[in-house]
Amino acid sequence: MERRATFRTPLLPWLLVLPQLLIIFVFFYWPTGEAFVWAFTLEQPWGGGRAWVGWQNFAEIFSSVHYWHSVRISIVYALGTSLLAIGSALLLALFVDREVKGSRHWRIALIWPYAIAAPAIGMIFRFVFDPRAGVFSMLNQMMPGLWDPSLNGTHAMLMLILAGAWQLVAYNFVFFLAGLQSIPRGLTEAAAMDGAGPLRRMRDIQVPLLAPTFFFLLVINLTDSFTNSFGLVHIMTDGGPARSTDLMVFKIYADGFKGLDYSGAAAQSIILMLLVVLLTFVQFRFVERKMHYR
Amino acid sequence: MAAIAFRKARKTYGANTAIHDVDLELPEGAFVVILGPSGCGKSTLLRMIAGLEEISGGDLLIHGTRMNEREPKDRGCAMVFQNYALYPHMTVAENIAYPLKVAGLPKAERQARVAEVAAALELSALLERRPGQLSGGQRQRVAMGRAMVRRPKVFLYDEPLSNLDAKLRVQMRLELRRLHEQLGATSVLVTHDQQEAMTLADHMVVMHAGRVEQVGSPREIYERPATLFVAGFIGAPAMNLLPAELVQGGRAVRIAGGPVLPLPGRARHGSAAVTLGIRPEHVQPGEIAAQVEMVEDLGSSALVHARLGEGLAMAFHTAAEAAPARGGRAGLHLPAERLHLFDPVTGRRLALERETQPALDYAPL
Amino acid sequence: MVERRPLLDIFTHLLLLLSALALLLPVWLAFVAATQDLAGVSRIPINWLPGPHLWENLQEAWTRGGFATRFTTSLIVAVGVTLGKIVLAMLAAFAIVFFQWRARMLVFWAIFLTLMLPLEVRIVPTYAVAANALRPFQAILDATGLTALVQMLTGIEISLEWRMLNTPAGLILPLIATATGTFLYRQFFLTIPEELVEAAKMDGAGPLRFLRDVLVPLSRTTMAALATILFVYAWNQYLWPLLVTTEPERATVMVQLSRMVPRGDALPQWNIVMAGVLLAMLPPLAIVVLMQRWFVRGLVQTEK
Numbered sequence: 001m002e003r004r005a006t007f008r009t010p011l012l013p014w015l016l017v018l019p020q021l022l023i024i025f026v027f028f029y030w031p032t033g034e035a036f037v038w039a040f041t042l043e044q045p046w047g048g049g050r051a052w053v054g055w056q057n058f059a060e061i062f063s064s065v066h067y068w069h070s071v072r073i074s075i076v077y078a079l080g081t082s083l084l085a086i087g088s089a090l091l092l093a094l095f096v097d098r099e100v101k102g103s104r105h106w107r108i109a110l111i112w113p114y115a116i117a118a119p120a121i122g123m124i125f126r127f128v129f130d131p132r133a134g135v136f137s138m139l140n141q142m143m144p145g146l147w148d149p150s151l152n153g154t155h156a157m158l159m160l161i162l163a164g165a166w167q168l169v170a171y172n173f174v175f176f177l178a179g180l181q182s183i184p185r186g187l188t189e190a191a192a193m194d195g196a197g198p199l200r201r202m203r204d205i206q207v208p209l210l211a212p213t214f215f216f217l218l219v220i221n222l223t224d225s226f227t228n229s230f231g232l233v234h235i236m237t238d239g240g241p242a243r244s245t246d247l248m249v250f251k252i253y254a255d256g257f258k259g260l261d262y263s264g265a266a267a268q269s270i271i272l273m274l275l276v277v278l279l280t281f282v283q284f285r286f287v288e289r290k291m292h293y294r
Numbered sequence: 295m296a297a298i299a300f301r302k303a304r305k306t307y308g309a310n311t312a313i314h315d316v317d318l319e320l321p322e323g324a325f326v327v328i329l330g331p332s333g334c335g336k337s338t339l340l341r342m343i344a345g346l347e348e349i350s351g352g353d354l355l356i357h358g359t360r361m362n363e364r365e366p367k368d369r370g371c372a373m374v375f376q377n378y379a380l381y382p383h384m385t386v387a388e389n390i391a392y393p394l395k396v397a398g399l400p401k402a403e404r405q406a407r408v409a410e411v412a413a414a415l416e417l418s419a420l421l422e423r424r425p426g427q428l429s430g431g432q433r434q435r436v437a438m439g440r441a442m443v444r445r446p447k448v449f450l451y452d453e454p455l456s457n458l459d460a461k462l463r464v465q466m467r468l469e470l471r472r473l474h475e476q477l478g479a480t481s482v483l484v485t486h487d488q489q490e491a492m493t494l495a496d497h498m499v500v501m502h503a504g505r506v507e508q509v510g511s512p513r514e515i516y517e518r519p520a521t522l523f524v525a526g527f528i529g530a531p532a533m534n535l536l537p538a539e540l541v542q543g544g545r546a547v548r549i550a551g552g553p554v555l556p557l558p559g560r561a562r563h564g565s566a567a568v569t570l571g572i573r574p575e576h577v578q579p580g581e582i583a584a585q586v587e588m589v590e591d592l593g594s595s596a597l598v599h600a601r602l603g604e605g606l607a608m609a610f611h612t613a614a615e616a617a618p619a620r621g622g623r624a625g626l627h628l629p630a631e632r633l634h635l636f637d638p639v640t641g642r643r644l645a646l647e648r649e650t651q652p653a654l655d656y657a658p659l
Numbered sequence: 660m661v662e663r664r665p666l667l668d669i670f671t672h673l674l675l676l677l678s679a680l681a682l683l684l685p686v687w688l689a690f691v692a693a694t695q696d697l698a699g700v701s702r703i704p705i706n707w708l709p710g711p712h713l714w715e716n717l718q719e720a721w722t723r724g725g726f727a728t729r730f731t732t733s734l735i736v737a738v739g740v741t742l743g744k745i746v747l748a749m750l751a752a753f754a755i756v757f758f759q760w761r762a763r764m765l766v767f768w769a770i771f772l773t774l775m776l777p778l779e780v781r782i783v784p785t786y787a788v789a790a791n792a793l794r795p796f797q798a799i800l801d802a803t804g805l806t807a808l809v810q811m812l813t814g815i816e817i818s819l820e821w822r823m824l825n826t827p828a829g830l831i832l833p834l835i836a837t838a839t840g841t842f843l844y845r846q847f848f849l850t851i852p853e854e855l856v857e858a859a860k861m862d863g864a865g866p867l868r869f870l871r872d873v874l875v876p877l878s879r880t881t882m883a884a885l886a887t888i889l890f891v892y893a894w895n896q897y898l899w900p901l902l903v904t905t906e907p908e909r910a911t912v913m914v915q916l917s918r919m920v921p922r923g924d925a926l927p928q929w930n931i932v933m934a935g936v937l938l939a940m941l942p943p944l945a946i947v948v949l950m951q952r953w954f955v956r957g958l959v960q961t962e963k
Contacts, residue, residue, distance in 0.1 A: 006759040007866040016754035017766050020747045020841065027836035028773045030795040031784035038784065092678050095671045108951050109679040114958070115947035117895030119913045120940040123920070124689040127929050135688070138704040169682065174958055198667060227779040231897040235917055249779050256783040257902065265783045272780045280775050346857050367863030379854035383876040393862035440862070
């Protein structure tokens, strides 16, 4: 990124970055730092500030059955959502890429879900899967209890994963399509000359060449599922029934703002941060490098 | 007074030296061409004049004033870039007017100046177009116009013709020369194309590896290359360079293991080993035997690649109809007056002491 | 390419059509629900075709949700985030790409690192900062002993406070504190040919002039792309507005949505709720559909 054509005004660049630096200091670095302080301290109930407690907050979290449960279901949710969304997006992109005529229209027909907010789609799915009013209401009338996400944790999680995947499909689709369109035409044409039909070409040429996009999307989807699931959970299940959808982000919110356990919430935040940093690191270390062979 | 002068000017990037202590004077009103292979520092030198590159040591004088610390806009220079660097979102008129706008000239005057420049460059019909809608030659002229509109004392051209196709390049070359005559300013052009350099320059500077190898008129440089590098670089096809040794006390030279050639003067040199040079176009038919390896028919003439007795490669021109067959034999004559001698170690040209004045009508060695 | 696969073509179209419908289905059902009266929406089995009550449901949702003020708040937030981020991002990226200064790489990394952690994972302390945005500075003054010093010398206790809860600033500023835009702008600036900068220098333009006359006009497409995704991003925010608007009157559209469903076991009036959902999702949807080209470009560019 070294450029030779640059300006050399000593003060001006500082003035230009100052607003951004101020904002990220106050709303990014300070809170992140404070999360670390809180994670290792406890507010004294009778006043007198915060007392250093070392790893105690973490020890409490790690010995909590609820926390491990939350981690487990978060992983289930993240993997379920990501794989479902990536798989269907890949399939769609492969066919949209093939369908040259009208593929612009297909594109708009498939990307608009990205514009729908989590609370909105959460509310819609909650209605659609409402055991008393939604599409399953008839089945429930015939066989009571067949579908009830408000009582059955598995149903609730399934509903959540479907909504999460629905949201991500569009995003993944855009990237797969961009990836497909960046594969040199010459390659598919060469394969066609070699006698490979369209399905064969998808399998032998396009899908392998999309591997970098796939890994990239996997990391992004996982990160998004871990951090961005709050809206869906809060609207659709409120963590229930019986903590069956108590995902990590939601638990931080619930423990911090409902339970007023700032230190516990901060320690949980730290763990989630480390998880996200780890995913980002994996992306930079392995995925970014693989992207280069395109 | 020189328009531009470098005094021990140096440019370093960390530990790397791009320009080594250059001393150079460029005469006012001349068309100066800086020629050299890519990476020789010629663009850096030009950018040092422009003020786009800081000078690490030594001085730069423009019309006698030291300019090292001046900003580009205060040096009285205008520049035409290799890819023209036109502002893609501005029309031709806005592009040309931009330097005046920055300088705060009133709109009416700007328009008048733009109209004047556009007329000189035949751009008047294109003023409302954007660069994207122009051909390469037209863009080139807009870049010229943006330089001209400031009425600078010095025009700097960084490989301005290299993005044009061959035919257009010849045409623009003439145009550049015509504009130079018209404007009467000093022009400094950087190129790696020796044909372009030979046709444009009043004053040529050959550079190599960050150093100035030779300064002079194109003819001087062609006829008396000062170093082995210049000898090999100027002229197409390149000069034949052969290992040789001085004999008869420096009055003759022997091509390694081959014929002895008399010299028109006496070469004084510490050791006997020298490098002998002769241009393909100066080889004549004669007595030295050569084996023909390949013949390139160039239309008006033929270029023959041959080997001398000892396997030394030698290229020469003949008339197309007189060209020998491939695999055949040819007899060559290397005229004494056309020989160049170089020190193989330092690469410097060896001078000859005249003992008798030869009655020749071409320039003496 | 000449390739005749009529069966595959039909299959392709069929698959795409079914997928598009599957994506559309939930929203279609929501739309149908929003056109029913309460009896229609509670019918078993459900209605698949729209009824005549859309307009009255929309009106009911609009008044019941207080959407007039909610929309204003959301619009202020979305526009504020979009503009704020674009301006800050452009200035910062300009400084990072076009200037040679000592702290350049340090500043670049300081900004770049913020890409790593989304707001959600540092939500608790961020809330504390929003409660008093000057808290970091107060803490620094306290820690360095300046507060005590000033109090000793002047008798005045320094107490900095800027309460941001329930204010537009509190809604907007934390959402701006990431580097997405900066990074996008940096990528764009790096594609500007260096000779353009040099030409501007030769023409006598200084840095700010160059920014105004060359970079801003050239970055219009980047700006449009960034604006579309930022607007959608900001409009659709939920967790942060939910926390920061402690007074219901200050809520955004999205936060209001969650309040339209009764907590507990009562059956929601789904026709009204779905009408509210339609209203809430309309603005970003319109942006994506109308500015599809920019939106896709922005989406792909911000992640690379």
